[in-house]
Amino acid sequence: MQNLTQLNHFKLVAHEGSFARAAELANISQPALSNSIRSLETRLDLTLFERSTRPVRLTSAGRTILARVEAILFETRNLEQELANLGTGQSGHVRVGMPPIFSTSLAGPIIAEWHDAHPNVKLDLIIAETHDLLAGLQDEMLDLIVADDRDLPDLTDDLDLTLLPPQTGWAFCRAGHPILNIRQPKPTDLARYKFAGTHFPEAVVHALAQKVGRDIRSSEPIVAIDSHNIAVLRDAAIESDLILLTTPGAVRNALALGVLKRIPVELGIDGIWHIVRRHGRVQHPAVPSLADKIVEISKREFDHRLSPSWPIASINSIKD
Numbered sequence: 001m002q003n004l005t006q007l008n009h010f011k012l013v014a015h016e017g018s019f020a021r022a023a024e025l026a027n028i029s030q031p032a033l034s035n036s037i038r039s040l041e042t043r044l045d046l047t048l049f050e051r052s053t054r055p056v057r058l059t060s061a062g063r064t065i066l067a068r069v070e071a072i073l074f075e076t077r078n079l080e081q082e083l084a085n086l087g088t089g090q091s092g093h094v095r096v097g098m099p100p101i102f103s104t105s106l107a108g109p110i111i112a113e114w115h116d117a118h119p120n121v122k123l124d125l126i127i128a129e130t131h132d133l134l135a136g137l138q139d140e141m142l143d144l145i146v147a148d149d150r151d152l153p154d155l156t157d158d159l160d161l162t163l164l165p166p167q168t169g170w171a172f173c174r175a176g177h178p179i180l181n182i183r184q185p186k187p188t189d190l191a192r193y194k195f196a197g198t199h200f201p202e203a204v205v206h207a208l209a210q211k212v213g214r215d216i217r218s219s220e221p222i223v224a225i226d227s228h229n230i231a232v233l234r235d236a237a238i239e240s241d242l243i244l245l246t247t248p249g250a251v252r253n254a255l256a257l258g259v260l261k262r263i264p265v266e267l268g269i270d271g272i273w274h275i276v277r278r279h280g281r282v283q284h285p286a287v288p289s290l291a292d293k294i295v296e297i298s299k300r301e302f303d304h305r306l307s308p309s310w311p312i313a314s315i316n317s318i319k320d
Contacts, residue, residue: 004076006040007069009033010048014066017055077140078282094284097126097133097145100198102273104230105167105249106297108309114293118286127228129199137278143287146294149272150201162275164295165302167247169269171195172260174238180261187265188213190243196225196233197245204269208245211267234260247271249301256308273298 012022013033023033041048048062058066084092098107107125115123126133126142130151136142137159146164171190173179182189191212200208200223209215209222225242227233230250237244238259244251245267254260275291277283300306 003040003043004073006036008073009036010040010062011066011069011073013037013049013056014058014062017057019056074140074281078280081282081284084284092284092286093122093124094144094286094290095124095126095142096290097128097136097142099130099133099146099148099273100127100228100230101246101250101271102146102148102167103127105247105252106294106301106306109300109306110290110293110297113297114286114290117289121284121286129228134276137276140278140281143277143283144291145276146273147276148199149274150204152274152276158279160277160279162291162295164273164275164298167249167271167273167298167301169245169247169267169271171263171265171267172237172244172246172251172255173242173263174240175259175261177241177243177261179243179263185263185265187211187267190263190265193241193243194224195222195245196227196237196242197223198226198228198230198233200226200245200269208267208269245269249306252306253308 009022009026012025013019016022016025019034019037020030023030026033028036037048044061046061047059048065050057050059103125111123111125115121126136128136130145130147133142133145133147134151134153137145152161173193179185179189179193191214195208205222214222223245225233225236230246233242233244233246234251234254236242238254243263244260248255248262251260255262275294277287277291297306
Protein backbone atom coordinates (compact mmCIF):
# COMPACT_ATOMS: atom_id res chain seq x y z
CA MET A 1 0.00 0.00 0.00
CA GLN A 2 1.52 3.31 -1.04
CA ASN A 3 1.66 6.40 1.17
CA LEU A 4 -1.00 8.78 -0.19
CA THR A 5 0.85 11.84 1.11
CA GLN A 6 3.94 10.84 -0.84
CA LEU A 7 1.87 10.25 -3.96
CA ASN A 8 0.36 13.71 -3.59
CA HIS A 9 3.85 15.21 -3.23
CA PHE A 10 4.89 13.37 -6.40
CA LYS A 11 1.88 14.79 -8.26
CA LEU A 12 2.61 18.36 -7.07
CA VAL A 13 6.25 18.26 -8.20
CA ALA A 14 5.22 16.71 -11.53
CA HIS A 15 2.68 19.48 -12.17
CA GLU A 16 4.75 22.40 -10.88
CA GLY A 17 8.18 21.35 -12.18
CA SER A 18 9.63 22.72 -8.96
CA PHE A 19 10.31 21.23 -5.53
CA ALA A 20 10.10 24.70 -3.95
CA ARG A 21 6.71 25.52 -5.45
CA ALA A 22 5.36 22.03 -4.64
CA ALA A 23 6.51 22.43 -1.03
CA GLU A 24 4.62 25.74 -0.79
CA LEU A 25 1.44 24.12 -2.08
CA ALA A 26 1.87 21.15 0.30
CA ASN A 27 2.52 23.60 3.17
CA ILE A 28 5.75 21.85 4.19
CA SER A 29 9.43 22.74 3.96
CA GLN A 30 11.35 21.97 0.80
CA PRO A 31 13.72 19.53 2.57
CA ALA A 32 10.72 17.66 3.99
CA LEU A 33 9.16 17.37 0.53
CA SER A 34 12.48 16.24 -1.00
CA ASN A 35 12.77 13.55 1.68
CA SER A 36 9.20 12.43 0.94
CA ILE A 37 9.99 12.03 -2.78
CA ARG A 38 13.28 10.21 -2.07
CA SER A 39 11.45 7.83 0.28
CA LEU A 40 8.88 7.11 -2.44
CA GLU A 41 11.64 6.49 -5.01
CA THR A 42 13.41 4.13 -2.59
CA ARG A 43 10.22 2.17 -1.95
CA LEU A 44 9.49 1.88 -5.69
CA ASP A 45 13.16 1.38 -6.59
CA LEU A 46 12.66 3.98 -9.34
CA THR A 47 14.02 7.44 -10.13
CA LEU A 48 10.97 9.63 -10.76
CA PHE A 49 12.52 13.04 -11.53
CA GLU A 50 15.45 14.43 -13.47
CA ARG A 51 16.69 16.88 -10.86
CA SER A 52 19.48 18.40 -12.95
CA THR A 53 17.04 20.24 -15.23
CA ARG A 54 15.04 23.41 -14.58
CA PRO A 55 12.14 23.02 -14.46
CA VAL A 56 12.37 19.57 -12.89
CA ARG A 57 11.16 16.94 -15.34
CA LEU A 58 9.70 13.48 -14.97
CA THR A 59 11.76 10.47 -15.94
CA SER A 60 10.28 7.84 -18.21
CA ALA A 61 9.20 5.89 -15.11
CA GLY A 62 7.65 9.01 -13.61
CA ARG A 63 5.66 9.72 -16.74
CA THR A 64 4.45 6.11 -16.79
CA ILE A 65 2.94 6.20 -13.30
CA LEU A 66 1.65 9.81 -13.19
CA ALA A 67 -1.80 9.08 -14.67
CA ARG A 68 -2.31 6.14 -12.28
CA VAL A 69 -1.24 8.23 -9.29
CA GLU A 70 -3.69 10.98 -10.30
CA ALA A 71 -6.47 8.38 -10.63
CA ILE A 72 -5.69 6.95 -7.18
CA LEU A 73 -5.75 10.40 -5.58
CA PHE A 74 -8.97 11.30 -7.40
CA GLU A 75 -10.76 8.18 -6.18
CA THR A 76 -9.39 8.71 -2.66
CA ARG A 77 -10.93 12.18 -2.57
CA ASN A 78 -14.17 10.72 -3.93
CA LEU A 79 -14.21 8.24 -1.05
CA GLU A 80 -13.53 11.00 1.46
CA GLN A 81 -16.39 13.05 0.01
CA GLU A 82 -18.70 10.02 0.04
CA LEU A 83 -17.95 9.40 3.72
CA ALA A 84 -18.37 13.10 4.51
CA ASN A 85 -21.73 13.12 2.71
CA LEU A 86 -22.95 10.30 4.92
CA GLY A 87 -22.09 12.20 8.05
CA THR A 88 -22.79 15.85 7.29
CA GLY A 89 -26.28 15.90 5.78
CA GLN A 90 -27.03 19.56 5.15
CA SER A 91 -23.74 20.91 6.52
CA GLY A 92 -20.35 21.05 4.84
CA HIS A 93 -18.64 23.26 2.27
CA VAL A 94 -19.37 23.95 -1.43
CA ARG A 95 -17.10 25.91 -3.75
CA VAL A 96 -18.45 27.39 -6.99
CA GLY A 97 -16.87 29.57 -9.68
CA MET A 98 -18.50 32.03 -12.09
CA PRO A 99 -17.28 34.48 -14.77
CA PRO A 100 -17.71 38.21 -13.97
CA ILE A 101 -20.74 39.05 -16.14
CA PHE A 102 -22.70 35.95 -15.18
CA SER A 103 -22.01 36.47 -11.48
CA THR A 104 -23.04 40.13 -11.59
CA SER A 105 -26.20 39.26 -13.53
CA LEU A 106 -27.46 36.23 -11.66
CA ALA A 107 -25.33 35.18 -8.68
CA GLY A 108 -27.34 37.32 -6.24
CA PRO A 109 -30.73 35.61 -6.67
CA ILE A 110 -29.07 32.20 -7.16
CA ILE A 111 -27.20 32.38 -3.86
CA ALA A 112 -30.10 33.94 -1.96
CA GLU A 113 -32.61 31.24 -2.90
CA TRP A 114 -30.16 28.34 -2.63
CA HIS A 115 -28.92 29.51 0.78
CA ASP A 116 -32.50 29.66 2.09
CA ALA A 117 -32.76 25.93 1.35
CA HIS A 118 -29.25 25.10 2.68
CA PRO A 119 -28.59 27.57 5.53
CA ASN A 120 -25.92 25.40 7.17
CA VAL A 121 -23.79 24.81 4.08
CA LYS A 122 -20.81 27.15 3.68
CA LEU A 123 -20.51 28.53 0.14
CA ASP A 124 -17.37 30.00 -1.42
CA LEU A 125 -17.97 31.95 -4.66
CA ILE A 126 -14.91 32.52 -6.85
CA ILE A 127 -15.09 35.10 -9.65
CA ALA A 128 -12.64 34.51 -12.51
CA GLU A 129 -12.45 33.88 -16.23
CA THR A 130 -13.37 30.45 -17.56
CA HIS A 131 -9.83 29.15 -18.17
CA ASP A 132 -8.91 29.82 -14.52
CA LEU A 133 -12.15 28.27 -13.29
CA LEU A 134 -11.55 25.15 -15.40
CA ALA A 135 -8.12 24.75 -13.81
CA GLY A 136 -9.72 24.99 -10.36
CA LEU A 137 -12.30 22.40 -11.34
CA GLN A 138 -9.67 19.99 -12.63
CA ASP A 139 -7.61 20.45 -9.44
CA GLU A 140 -10.79 19.84 -7.40
CA MET A 141 -10.52 23.26 -5.77
CA LEU A 142 -14.00 23.97 -7.15
CA ASP A 143 -17.06 21.70 -7.07
CA LEU A 144 -18.96 23.37 -9.91
CA ILE A 145 -18.39 26.25 -12.28
CA VAL A 146 -20.32 28.31 -14.80
CA ALA A 147 -18.22 28.57 -17.96
CA ASP A 148 -18.34 30.85 -20.99
CA ASP A 149 -19.07 28.73 -24.06
CA ARG A 150 -16.43 30.62 -26.05
CA ASP A 151 -13.66 29.52 -23.67
CA LEU A 152 -14.48 25.83 -23.29
CA PRO A 153 -11.96 23.36 -24.74
CA ASP A 154 -12.91 21.37 -27.82
CA LEU A 155 -12.51 18.07 -25.95
CA THR A 156 -14.64 17.86 -22.82
CA ASP A 157 -14.87 14.10 -22.25
CA ASP A 158 -13.87 14.50 -18.61
CA LEU A 159 -16.48 17.22 -18.01
CA ASP A 160 -20.26 17.16 -17.57
CA LEU A 161 -21.89 20.18 -19.25
CA THR A 162 -25.36 21.66 -18.82
CA LEU A 163 -26.26 24.37 -21.34
CA LEU A 164 -27.98 27.43 -19.86
CA PRO A 165 -30.45 29.71 -21.67
CA PRO A 166 -28.60 32.48 -23.55
CA GLN A 167 -28.45 36.00 -22.11
CA THR A 168 -28.74 38.75 -24.72
CA GLY A 169 -25.94 41.30 -24.82
CA TRP A 170 -26.84 44.94 -25.37
CA ALA A 171 -25.24 48.39 -25.40
CA PHE A 172 -26.07 50.70 -22.48
CA CYS A 173 -25.40 54.37 -21.84
CA ARG A 174 -26.14 57.03 -19.25
CA ALA A 175 -29.45 58.85 -19.19
CA GLY A 176 -29.08 61.98 -21.31
CA HIS A 177 -26.39 60.45 -23.55
CA PRO A 178 -26.32 62.14 -27.00
CA ILE A 179 -26.95 58.84 -28.80
CA LEU A 180 -30.41 58.66 -27.22
CA ASN A 181 -31.40 61.66 -29.31
CA ILE A 182 -31.23 59.46 -32.42
CA ARG A 183 -34.70 57.97 -32.95
CA GLN A 184 -33.51 54.76 -34.62
CA PRO A 185 -29.78 54.43 -34.00
CA LYS A 186 -27.70 52.14 -36.18
CA PRO A 187 -24.68 50.12 -35.07
CA THR A 188 -22.43 52.58 -36.91
CA ASP A 189 -23.76 55.39 -34.67
CA LEU A 190 -22.11 53.65 -31.73
CA ALA A 191 -18.69 53.99 -33.36
CA ARG A 192 -18.50 57.66 -32.36
CA TYR A 193 -18.04 56.63 -28.74
CA LYS A 194 -15.71 54.48 -26.65
CA PHE A 195 -16.80 51.04 -25.45
CA ALA A 196 -16.42 49.45 -22.03
CA GLY A 197 -16.81 45.72 -21.38
CA THR A 198 -15.22 42.60 -19.99
CA HIS A 199 -13.48 39.67 -21.64
CA PHE A 200 -14.40 39.76 -25.30
CA PRO A 201 -12.48 37.08 -27.26
CA GLU A 202 -10.79 38.17 -30.47
CA ALA A 203 -13.54 36.66 -32.64
CA VAL A 204 -16.20 38.68 -30.81
CA VAL A 205 -14.13 41.87 -31.00
CA HIS A 206 -13.69 41.38 -34.76
CA ALA A 207 -17.43 40.80 -35.23
CA LEU A 208 -18.23 43.89 -33.13
CA ALA A 209 -15.78 46.02 -35.10
CA GLN A 210 -17.37 44.93 -38.37
CA LYS A 211 -20.85 45.59 -36.97
CA VAL A 212 -20.10 49.17 -35.92
CA GLY A 213 -17.85 49.94 -38.89
CA ARG A 214 -14.53 50.17 -37.05
CA ASP A 215 -11.23 49.11 -38.65
CA ILE A 216 -9.89 46.21 -36.59
CA ARG A 217 -6.39 46.98 -37.91
CA SER A 218 -6.43 50.39 -36.27
CA SER A 219 -4.10 50.93 -33.30
CA GLU A 220 -7.09 52.23 -31.34
CA PRO A 221 -8.67 49.36 -29.34
CA ILE A 222 -12.31 48.51 -30.00
CA VAL A 223 -13.00 48.08 -26.27
CA ALA A 224 -11.29 51.03 -24.60
CA ILE A 225 -12.04 50.06 -20.99
CA ASP A 226 -11.76 46.38 -20.06
CA SER A 227 -12.33 45.18 -16.50
CA HIS A 228 -13.60 42.11 -14.63
CA ASN A 229 -15.38 44.49 -12.26
CA ILE A 230 -18.76 45.16 -13.87
CA ALA A 231 -19.72 47.57 -11.08
CA VAL A 232 -16.78 49.82 -12.00
CA LEU A 233 -17.70 49.74 -15.69
CA ARG A 234 -21.34 50.47 -14.86
CA ASP A 235 -20.44 53.49 -12.71
CA ALA A 236 -18.01 54.76 -15.34
CA ALA A 237 -20.74 54.58 -18.00
CA ILE A 238 -23.16 56.44 -15.70
CA GLU A 239 -20.61 59.24 -15.27
CA SER A 240 -19.37 59.55 -18.88
CA ASP A 241 -20.19 59.01 -22.55
CA LEU A 242 -18.77 55.48 -22.47
CA ILE A 243 -21.03 52.80 -23.95
CA LEU A 244 -21.20 49.70 -21.79
CA LEU A 245 -21.47 46.30 -23.50
CA THR A 246 -23.02 43.71 -21.20
CA THR A 247 -26.22 41.82 -20.37
CA PRO A 248 -29.32 43.52 -18.88
CA GLY A 249 -29.02 41.47 -15.70
CA ALA A 250 -25.62 42.98 -14.95
CA VAL A 251 -27.18 46.48 -14.79
CA ARG A 252 -30.69 45.55 -13.64
CA ASN A 253 -30.84 48.04 -10.75
CA ALA A 254 -29.29 50.88 -12.75
CA LEU A 255 -31.92 50.37 -15.46
CA ALA A 256 -34.70 50.37 -12.85
CA LEU A 257 -33.34 53.61 -11.40
CA GLY A 258 -33.21 55.14 -14.87
CA VAL A 259 -29.53 56.11 -14.61
CA LEU A 260 -28.65 53.72 -17.46
CA LYS A 261 -30.59 53.27 -20.69
CA ARG A 262 -30.53 50.44 -23.21
CA ILE A 263 -29.58 51.51 -26.72
CA PRO A 264 -31.91 49.69 -29.15
CA VAL A 265 -29.20 48.30 -31.44
CA GLU A 266 -28.73 44.58 -32.14
CA LEU A 267 -25.06 43.67 -31.63
CA GLY A 268 -25.10 39.87 -31.65
CA ILE A 269 -22.90 39.50 -28.54
CA ASP A 270 -25.17 37.18 -26.56
CA GLY A 271 -23.71 35.38 -23.57
CA ILE A 272 -23.84 31.57 -23.68
CA TRP A 273 -22.82 29.71 -20.53
CA HIS A 274 -22.68 26.14 -19.27
CA ILE A 275 -22.71 24.59 -15.83
CA VAL A 276 -19.60 22.42 -15.72
CA ARG A 277 -18.76 19.59 -13.32
CA ARG A 278 -15.93 17.09 -13.41
CA HIS A 279 -17.13 13.75 -14.75
CA GLY A 280 -17.17 10.94 -12.20
CA ARG A 281 -16.51 13.10 -9.18
CA VAL A 282 -18.48 12.39 -6.00
CA GLN A 283 -19.92 15.70 -4.86
CA HIS A 284 -21.44 17.29 -1.79
CA PRO A 285 -25.18 16.49 -1.60
CA ALA A 286 -26.06 20.18 -2.02
CA VAL A 287 -24.19 20.60 -5.34
CA PRO A 288 -27.00 19.16 -7.55
CA SER A 289 -29.52 21.53 -5.98
CA LEU A 290 -27.14 24.44 -6.63
CA ALA A 291 -26.90 23.40 -10.29
CA ASP A 292 -30.72 23.18 -10.45
CA LYS A 293 -31.01 26.67 -8.94
CA ILE A 294 -28.56 28.11 -11.51
CA VAL A 295 -30.69 26.61 -14.30
CA GLU A 296 -33.92 27.91 -12.73
CA ILE A 297 -32.68 31.48 -12.27
CA SER A 298 -31.15 31.53 -15.76
CA LYS A 299 -34.52 30.53 -17.22
CA ARG A 300 -36.26 33.27 -15.24
CA GLU A 301 -33.83 35.83 -16.62
CA PHE A 302 -34.32 34.47 -20.14
CA ASP A 303 -38.08 34.84 -19.69
CA HIS A 304 -37.65 38.40 -18.30
CA ARG A 305 -39.12 37.37 -14.95
CA LEU A 306 -36.31 38.63 -12.66
CA SER A 307 -37.02 41.90 -10.89
CA PRO A 308 -34.47 44.45 -9.59
CA SER A 309 -32.90 43.31 -6.33
CA TRP A 310 -33.89 46.57 -4.66
CA PRO A 311 -37.56 47.00 -3.69
CA ILE A 312 -39.44 49.41 -5.95
CA ALA A 313 -40.20 51.62 -2.94
CA SER A 314 -36.49 51.99 -2.25
CA ILE A 315 -35.80 52.80 -5.89
CA ASN A 316 -38.51 55.47 -5.90
CA SER A 317 -37.17 57.01 -2.68
CA ILE A 318 -33.68 57.24 -4.25
CA LYS A 319 -35.16 58.93 -7.32
CA ASP A 320 -37.01 61.42 -5.10
